[in-house]
Amino acid sequence: MYIYFAIVSFIIGASLGSFFNVCIYRIPNKKSVVNPPSHCYNCNTRLNPLDLVPILSWTLLRGKCRYCGQKISPRYALVELLTGILFVLVYSVYGPSVITLYYSLLVSLLVIITFIDLDHYIIPDELIIFGSVGAVIFNILGQGISIKDSLLGGLICGGGMLVLIYLIELIIKKEVMGGGDIKLFGMVGLFLGIKLGLLTILLSVYVGAIYGVATIIYSKIKKKEFNSMIPYGPFISVGALISILYGTNIINWYIGLF
Numbered sequence: 654m655y656i657y658f659a660i661v662s663f664i665i666g667a668s669l670g671s672f673f674n675v676c677i678y679r680i681p682n683k684k685s686v687v688n689p690p691s692h693c694y695n696c697n698t699r700l701n702p703l704d705l706v707p708i709l710s711w712t713l714l715r716g717k718c719r720y721c722g723q724k725i726s727p728r729y730a731l732v733e734l735l736t737g738i739l740f741v742l743v744y745s746v747y748g749p750s751v752i753t754l755y756y757s758l759l760v761s762l763l764v765i766i767t768f769i770d771l772d773h774y775i776i777p778d779e780l781i782i783f784g785s786v787g788a789v790i791f792n793i794l795g796q797g798i799s800i801k802d803s804l805l806g807g808l809i810c811g812g813g814m815l816v817l818i819y820l821i822e823l824i825i826k827k828e829v830m831g832g833g834d835i836k837l838f839g840m841v842g843l844f845l846g847i848k849l850g851l852l853t854i855l856l857s858v859y860v861g862a863i864y865g866v867a868t869i870i871y872s873k874i875k876k877k878e879f880n881s882m883i884p885y886g887p888f889i890s891v892g893a894l895i896s897i898l899y900g901t902n903i904i905n906w907y908i909g910l911f
Contacts, residue, residue: 759845771886809850849896861883
């Protein structure tokens with residue numbers, strides 16, 4: 654039974670990943686995500702269902718448009734594969750329950766936000782608003798976490814980071830984090846509550862530090878100039894994903910040390 658639901662979760666995730674690719678491209682460009690229907694951005698030919706099968710279409714077409722032969726970025730298949738895998742992982746932890754839908758919504762938003770931030774160094778407000786409203790509705794209905802924990806999580810994670818970053822920037826006279834990142838912390842806090850929200854902040858710092866050190870070392874080895882412009886949204890997303898999947902175990906392990 655587990656294998657059956659895991660396969661279904663992967664198919665649903667990969668299929669949604671196909672739609673997320675549309676969101677990743679269109680939302681930053683202020684375009685509708687539903688109209689016009691999916692089409693080749695080179696020859697404008699409308700894609701038929703066989704062109705839109707997650708992962709398989711890109712693989713069988715060898716990464717090219719069926720109609721004009723234009724190369725299609727492998728990232729389209731990557732987003733579909735990644736989303737499918739993440740949906741399976743969430744199901745593996747929470748099983749067939751409403752809480753799985755709850756965290757799958759957050760995972761979906763994190764996937765879209767991550768790739769938009771990587772491409773454009775922005776986190777669209779509409780995604781933050783959509784996610785925040787969704788989290789609050791779930792929690793008011795008693796289908797996520799307690800509404801008290803949710804609101805406090807959003808306030809402490811978002812508001813706390815706002816104050817902290819403001820003080821840091823006041824001291825060093827330099828921007829260290831964008832407003833979109835702070836809003837994302839707030840949204841994550843609404844979904845995860847106080848404990849897992851704060852864990853997400855801590856994990857994002859660790860992930861960002863590891864990436865920064867690795868990038869500096871790589872730049873020195875390759876004798877390239879280090880690019881200090883790094884989008885922070887992906888680090889927040891990774892921290893939130895770890896919290897969703899393993900956060901409770903991490904907190905219990907830490908408490909057990911004392």
